Amino acid sequence: MLIIIKPSTQKKHKKNCAWLLDQCQKRGIDNTIFYTTGHFSDDCQKIAVLARSQKRVVVLGGDGSLHLAVNALMALNCSLALLPQGTGNDFARGFGCSNLAWRDAIFSDHEVKIDIGQINNRYFINIAGVGFDAHVVNALQAKPALTPLGYSFAGFKHLLAYQAAHLEGRFAGQQSQYHNLITVFANYHYFGGGLKIAPKAQLNNGYLECYTMTGRGLLGNLYSFIRLLLRNHHGMKGLSYQRLNTANIDTPGLLIEADGELVGMTPATVTIHPQALRFCMPQC
Structure with a gap:
């Protein structure tokens, strides 16, 4: 061992x-x-x-x-x-x-x-993202949060000044472009210190859950963040959801995080490796 x-x-x-x-x-x-x-x-x-x-x-x-x-x-x-x-x-x-x-x-x-996800040359077991989540991860490198509440507070604080960036990409072969607040590829449920963004995610179905949230100005972004905190973001205006196994982000220069770690910048290719790792599953 x-x-x-x-x-x-x-x-x-x-x-x-x-x-x-x-x-x-x-x-x-x-x-x-x-x-x-x-x-x-x-x-x-x-x-x-x-x-x-x-x-x-x-x-x-x-x-x-x-x-x-x-x-x-x-x-x-x-x-x-x-x-x-x-x-x-x-x-x-x-x-x-x-x-x-x-x-x-x-x-x-x-x-x-x-299943294990991959974004460019990095594998991820949980969630990878481009946008506001990567911005917060980058900010926390200088001053790490000590508690899950600290993650949420840092997210709220940085949201006040965050400017959504234009993003172009292909998701499951379909072209898309929007002002990106968050784009995440989820293999499992939680990210950001306890935000349950992907309640439908499964670890062995061969797919990633893709969530895209558009930037809608300060008040709109705050509203989206609160809905995410309350776990009732499905069906929210400005959010798109799909299940996929491939995606490409073509816009260069956007930060990428994976499993809460800063791992590079776009452009990015996202894939899923089905049943790629043997995990010792806890019996809850």
């Missing part, structure tokens, strides 16, 4: 680390520990090398650490387990499971093949 740990001084994090190592010892499981450094390319390459000889990889961290592991493991045959330890934990939030259920899944044989 390869254990990927994002270093933390939090008591809960240390407690879960100690528990996992103790369980490995009790169960006679050989383990290798890798501590992430924050340097994506270097960490990704090192994890890929270490994981070649492992049957299972366990991530103790949040969405960013999970994103790192997915990109390292896509060409390998080991399974992936998660013990959520991040600030937002948006991917884990979609399951509604307790910490105990995530612990049990680490040593369970209940593996499910799940």
